[in-house]
Amino acid sequence: MRMLKRPGFIASIVLILIYLVIGIAGQEGHLLSIIGNAMDTMMYIGWALALAVIMSYAGYVSFGHAVFVGIGAWMTAVTIESIMPSHPFTISMFIVALLLGAGVAALVAYAVGWVVLRLRGAYFAIATIGLDYVVLYLAIYTLSRAGISPPLLFRNLSLTVQSFYWMHFTVFVITLLVVYYIKASRFGFGLAAIREDEEAAEVMGVDTFKYKLMAFTLSALIAGMWGVPLAFRHAKFDPQDVFSLLNSVIMIVENTVGGLGTFLGPIVGAYIYYGLYWSLLTKIAQASFVVLGPLIVIIIALVPEGLVGWLREKFPRLRKALE
Amino acid sequence: MERSLRSIALVLVLAALVAMAPAYTLVSTALSYPSSVSGNVIKIGMPISLSGHFATEGHQALCGAIASIMWINDHGGVKVGGKTYKLQLIYYDDASSANNEPSIVQKLVTQDHVNFLLAPYSSGLTSAAAPIAEQYHVIMLSHGGASNAIFQKGYHYLVQILSPASEYFTGALEIIKQYIPDAKIAFIYENGKFASSVVKYAEQKAKQMGLDVVYSKAYEAGTSDFSTFISAAKAKGANVLLGGGHYDDGKALVKQAHDLGWHLKFIAILVAPAQPKFYQELDDIANGVAYPAQWAPGVKYSPQIAKQMGIEWFGPTVQEWINYFNKAQSELSACKGLGSPAYQAAEAGAAILFLVKAIETAGTLDNAKVRQAMNNLDIMTFFGRLKIDPNTGLQIGHKMIIAQWQNGKQVIVWPPEVAQAKPLIAPPNWWPSSAKTTSTSPATHAASTSSPTPSPSPTTTTKKTSKAVLWGTVIVIIIIIIVGVWLAVRK
Numbered sequence: 001m002r003m004l005k006r007p008g009f010i011a012s013i014v015l016i017l018i019y020l021v022i023g024i025a026g027q028e029g030h031l032l033s034i035i036g037n038a039m040d041t042m043m044y045i046g047w048a049l050a051l052a053v054i055m056s057y058a059g060y061v062s063f064g065h066a067v068f069v070g071i072g073a074w075m076t077a078v079t080i081e082s083i084m085p086s087h088p089f090t091i092s093m094f095i096v097a098l099l100l101g102a103g104v105a106a107l108v109a110y111a112v113g114w115v116v117l118r119l120r121g122a123y124f125a126i127a128t129i130g131l132d133y134v135v136l137y138l139a140i141y142t143l144s145r146a147g148i149s150p151p152l153l154f155r156n157l158s159l160t161v162q163s164f165y166w167m168h169f170t171v172f173v174i175t176l177l178v179v180y181y182i183k184a185s186r187f188g189f190g191l192a193a194i195r196e197d198e199e200a201a202e203v204m205g206v207d208t209f210k211y212k213l214m215a216f217t218l219s220a221l222i223a224g225m226w227g228v229p230l231a232f233r234h235a236k237f238d239p240q241d242v243f244s245l246l247n248s249v250i251m252i253v254e255n256t257v258g259g260l261g262t263f264l265g266p267i268v269g270a271y272i273y274y275g276l277y278w279s280l281l282t283k284i285a286q287a288s289f290v291v292l293g294p295l296i297v298i299i300i301a302l303v304p305e306g307l308v309g310w311l312r313e314k315f316p317r318l319r320k321a322l323e
Numbered sequence: 324m325e326r327s328l329r330s331i332a333l334v335l336v337l338a339a340l341v342a343m344a345p346a347y348t349l350v351s352t353a354l355s356y357p358s359s360v361s362g363n364v365i366k367i368g369m370p371i372s373l374s375g376h377f378a379t380e381g382h383q384a385l386c387g388a389i390a391s392i393m394w395i396n397d398h399g400g401v402k403v404g405g406k407t408y409k410l411q412l413i414y415y416d417d418a419s420s421a422n423n424e425p426s427i428v429q430k431l432v433t434q435d436h437v438n439f440l441l442a443p444y445s446s447g448l449t450s451a452a453a454p455i456a457e458q459y460h461v462i463m464l465s466h467g468g469a470s471n472a473i474f475q476k477g478y479h480y481l482v483q484i485l486s487p488a489s490e491y492f493t494g495a496l497e498i499i500k501q502y503i504p505d506a507k508i509a510f511i512y513e514n515g516k517f518a519s520s521v522v523k524y525a526e527q528k529a530k531q532m533g534l535d536v537v538y539s540k541a542y543e544a545g546t547s548d549f550s551t552f553i554s555a556a557k558a559k560g561a562n563v564l565l566g567g568g569h570y571d572d573g574k575a576l577v578k579q580a581h582d583l584g585w586h587l588k589f590i591a592i593l594v595a596p597a598q599p600k601f602y603q604e605l606d607d608i609a610n611g612v613a614y615p616a617q618w619a620p621g622v623k624y625s626p627q628i629a630k631q632m633g634i635e636w637f638g639p640t641v642q643e644w645i646n647y648f649n650k651a652q653s654e655l656s657a658c659k660g661l662g663s664p665a666y667q668a669a670e671a672g673a674a675i676l677f678l679v680k681a682i683e684t685a686g687t688l689d690n691a692k693v694r695q696a697m698n699n700l701d702i703m704t705f706f707g708r709l710k711i712d713p714n715t716g717l718q719i720g721h722k723m724i725i726a727q728w729q730n731g732k733q734v735i736v737w738p739p740e741v742a743q744a745k746p747l748i749a750p751p752n753w754w755p756s757s758a759k760t761t762s763t764s765p766a767t768h769a770a771s772t773s774s775p776t777p778s779p780s781p782t783t784t785t786k787k788t789s790k791a792v793l794w795g796t797v798i799v800i801i802i803i804i805i806v807g808v809w810l811a812v813r814k
Contacts, residue, residue, distance in 0.1 A: 032459070033433030040426075115807035123810075130803060134796050141792045151421075153450055156477035161458050234425055235454035235476075241422060281426055282354070282415040 006184060008263040008323035012176040015267070019172060023165050035165050037278070039233075042172040044274045046226045047247070048254035048266035049179040053219035055252065056260045057188060058212055059195030060117070063125040064132030066247035068220040070239065071108060072101030072227020074139055077237035080154050089157040094167055097228045105224025106217050108135075113216040117209065120198075129245070136243040143239070151238030159232065167229040175222050182218060183263045183323075191215055195261065253296050259306025263323045268307055355413045356389050356655065357396070363408040365401060365688065367392075367675070368431030369441040370452060373657065375419025380444045380667045384467060386658035387668025388412060388441060390647040391675035394639045401679050404686050410675070417443055424451035432459045438688050439464070441674055442481075444667065446470035446517075453481045462690050462697075464678060466670040471520065474715045480690065482697055482711055483718040484674045488517060489524035491615045492565055494725040494737045495591040496525065498613075499563055500532050502748045503588050507537045509561035511552045511576060513568025514541035518593055525565065537561050546572055549579045557585050567592035574601060581608045581753070588749040591615065591725065602731055611750030613727035613736065618669040618706055620645060622724060623741040629703035632740075638676040641705040648672075673706035707741075 019038060026035035051065050079097040087093065108131075116127040143150050182188050190211045193201035202208050231237055250273060258269025303310040312319050369388065372381030392410045395401065401408045413435050417423045424443060431437045432455075440456050442449040442465040449468030456463035462480050465473070469488045473481065499506045508529060512518045519541055529536050537559040540552055553576075556564070564580060564587050567573035573595025580587065595601055596614040622641060629636035639647065648664045661668075677700065682688065685696035698713035701720060710720025725737035729747055736746040 036429045036433045112803075115804055118807055118811040127803060127807075130799060134799050137792050138796055141796075151447075151450065153472060153476050156454075156457060156479070158477075159458065164458065233454075233458075234451070235457075236450065238421065238451075244422070246422075278426070278430075281423065282430055 006323060007321050008180055008184065011264060011267075011323075012180050016173055016176060019169055023162075023169055026165065027162060032161060035161055037274075039165055039168045040278070041271060041274050042168045043226060043230065044250070044254065044270040045267050046172060046175045047223065047251045048258070048270045049175050050219050050222035050226060051251040052255055052263075052266040053179060053182055053191075053222070054212075054215050056255050056262070056266060057183060057195065058191040058215045060212065060216070061125045061252065062128045062216070062219070062248075063252070064128035064130070064245070064248055065219070065223055065251050066243055066245065067128070067132040067135050068105040068109065068223035069227040069230065069247060070132075070135060070139070070242040071105045072224040073231035073237050073242045074227070074239075075101040075104050075224075076228050076231035077152055077154065080157070081152070086155075089159055089163075094228070094232070097232075098171070098225055101228045102221045102224045105227070106221040109220030110213065110217045113213045117212045117216060129248075132243055132245065132248065136239050139237075139239040139243070150240065151236045154231075154235045154237075156235070157232075164229065164233045167232060171225045171229055174225065178218070178222065180263060182215075187211070187214070192261070255306075257296060257299055257306060259308035259310070259312075262306070262308045262312070265306050265308040272307070354415060355411055356392065357409075357411060360409045360411050363406055364411050365408045365439070365682070366411050366413055366435065366437040367439050367441060367678070368428075368435060368437030369412060369414040370417040370424055370427040370431070370443045370448075371414050371441075372419040372444050372448070373416040375417075377419040377444050377448070380467065380665075381419070382657065382661060383665045383667040384444050384671040385414060386648060386651045386655070386661060387664060387670065387672040388466075388675050389651045389655065389658065390644060390664075390668070391638070391672040393647050393651060394644065395675065395679055401682055403682060403688060410679070412441075413437055417448065419448070421448055421451035424448055425455045428452050428455040428459075432456070432461055437461070439678055439690070439693070441671060442466060442468060446473065449473060449481075453478055456480055460690055462678070462694055464674040466674040467667060469517070471524075471717065474717045478716065480694060482677075482694070482716045484677060484706075484709065484721070485617050485670045485718060486721050486723045487717055488520045489528075490723050491521040491593065492525035492591065493528060494615060494723055495565060495589070495613065496529055496532060496534060498725065498737055498746050498748075499534060499589060502746065503563065506563045506588070507535050507559070507561045508563045508565060509538040509556035509559070510536065510540070510566050511538075511549065511556065511564065512541055512566035512593075513544055513546075513572055515544055515568055518566070518568040521593065522566065542568075542572070544568065544572075547575055549576050550583060553580050553583050553585055557583070562586065562588045564590045565592075567595055570595045570598060570601075574604060577612055578605060578608060586755065587753045589613070589746075590753065596728060597726070597733075599733075602728055607752055609728045610730065611728065611747055611753050613725050613746065615723045616666055616726055617721075617723060618666040619724060619726060619733070619735060620663055621735055621743055622705075622707070623735075623743070624703060624705055624707050626703075628740055632703070632708075634701055634703045634708060636704075637680050637702045638704045644669075644672060644705045669706050673704050673709060676704045676706075677702070677709050 019042060022034055022038045025031050051062060054060050054062050076097040079093060079100060083096060084093050112131055116124055119127055140150055143152055190206045193204065193206050194208050194211060198208055227242065254269035254273050255266050257272055258267065259265030305313060308322055312322050371385050372378055389412060392412055396409050399407065401410065413431060415427050417427055428440065431440065440461050440463040442463050443452055444467035446468040449465050450473045453463055453473060457478050457480050460480060462482060464482050464484055466484045469485060471487045471489050474483060510522050510526065512522045526536060526539060538556040538561050542552060567576060573592045577590065577592060590611060591613040593614065596612045597616055602609040624641060626636040645664060648668060651658045652661055680702055681693050681697045681700055684700065685692045697711055701710045707722060708720040711717065712719050722738050724735050724741060726733050727736045727747060729744060735741060735743045
């Protein structure tokens, strides 16, 4: 019960309520602009929190984490084009895609994690990049076997912007609650112990390998779920696009800028990243990442502990509120 | 001390970001034409490639659209329900990346509140942008996406202006049907998405027209030796060659067909012959080689032709439009130095005209009603006839033209109503008089010489590469496992 009174949980509930209100208000035409941006921010928060479980809480950088988002998108393609071809859209289609996307992502993470989580530090990061490329080429190969040169375009399911919003919202609620539970539970403390000192944690009786494997699997499960609304919204499965290393970098940046080891950090990081991306996108197009890159380097160089971490350090009184 | 320095620097960075905000808006307002409009305005949004690998085509398309907008605004604007509107184009650079399309389309629709959209350039980028336009129920006119695939997905608000890939060889087949009664067609083409879909549809059409296709094989992208394909086609008695893909392979195919003494009555190749350097590099061999194109500055579409065909003419004449295109070049920095308009410019220009006509016919700016009005439009413009298939949005009115190298010049030879000259059949450099006697019995000739030369089948080669990819992945997985186990054991 105490868990429910903590600031992280309250913040989650507030966020959920805000997005709920936006969703209901956005049914009307003139609020469409808010709904589009709200959907984007939910997705970026989701990505950040998914990676946070393994990177921010357990201290293991998964550099190829986009692979799980990609698997989610792939499974959506399988659902729409193979399992339920020529069906009109129904809720069950979304649920099947969600279960399949999250399930397969978690399975892959479990199998791969069982091997590579014995590696530490940079080796783990490199192994996850390798995984990303393996799955990317596997997807391209599978498509070409089916006679499709990527991208695979879905048939038009005639969905409205509002229906995409509620898809995002569903996954958003699940993500916030699950990740908060992980962070605040005994399991979360175990992960924090591993992050701070793995040997010490082991001595203190934490089954580090099992904890890491669970964290990696859960983190993949959430990332896999986020591939589903993304694929529905973009109406295609483009391996080069969803498995792009850039997506992994975005997740890492959100976490680092926001603050490692905190629950609010990745959320704040996601807002900062999205704000910059959205405002730079149409101004300098090609150069937007050229500007974004140095900016992020500057922020990380100045505040390595991230914005939330910096605030916690600067204003000790806020520590209770900033979890 | 260090910490306070750090926090000061952080505050400065954040302040700089905030201070830059007005600068962003300054830059963004410049990306529209005309930059400001007084009175009623219809906003048209366009994500377009101004950098990256489609930059050349993107600039052409942008300025083609602007040329048409200039003409409309100079000629009384758009009349809708008793009110007169001016057109304004709002465009953003998509950096030739499909990744940027969803966000840019979202921005155009939700922030700039554009009424209608032009698609980005190319089939790939159009397929990334179209789903988003569809979600917001905004019409998107595809001016640079030839692929038929996007239009088979059931999109309602996506409308095509240029002829689809399925039409590229239709004109060539019509020429063959009319002029070469004993035609035996060989297709030799690249196995990429564009060329293979062009040939897939051409083969179907040839069958419908009762034409004899004796040989059809795809080659891998990057192939430079076509001798096996050519001798196999020759052995089958083929006297017409259709195919190609991109510039280098198309040129090599033509050159080797000539060098190996293949006598041909008609040759049509995709893409390569459209470039002026095709003639510079092949010289006399190029004469007689034909190619399909969406448009060329020399087309003869005119109000008179429209009248003869009983179709309404809309918009500027070809020469008027070219003048406006040149005006855009002299007035706008984005359009400087483009030279003569390429067909990408004409496609985008035609998209604007088709949209304006549909708006005026519908008498409203409501997207659903304008889309409805497009179904019944049948107009002639400087780009040719425009009419869409109501169910899919595919372009069915516009005819591709066939141009041919004749005496070192690119001449439009088809369709007859816009042709500058008749098609040159059996050009002397390709069909020497000696060939005429041997060609009397090509069938027996083929039977005697057709040695079983097993040319590499395209399907097996793709299978081979995919198999290589599969084995590669298996090996990588095994390596990962071995390294993992080794590290675990070592510990």
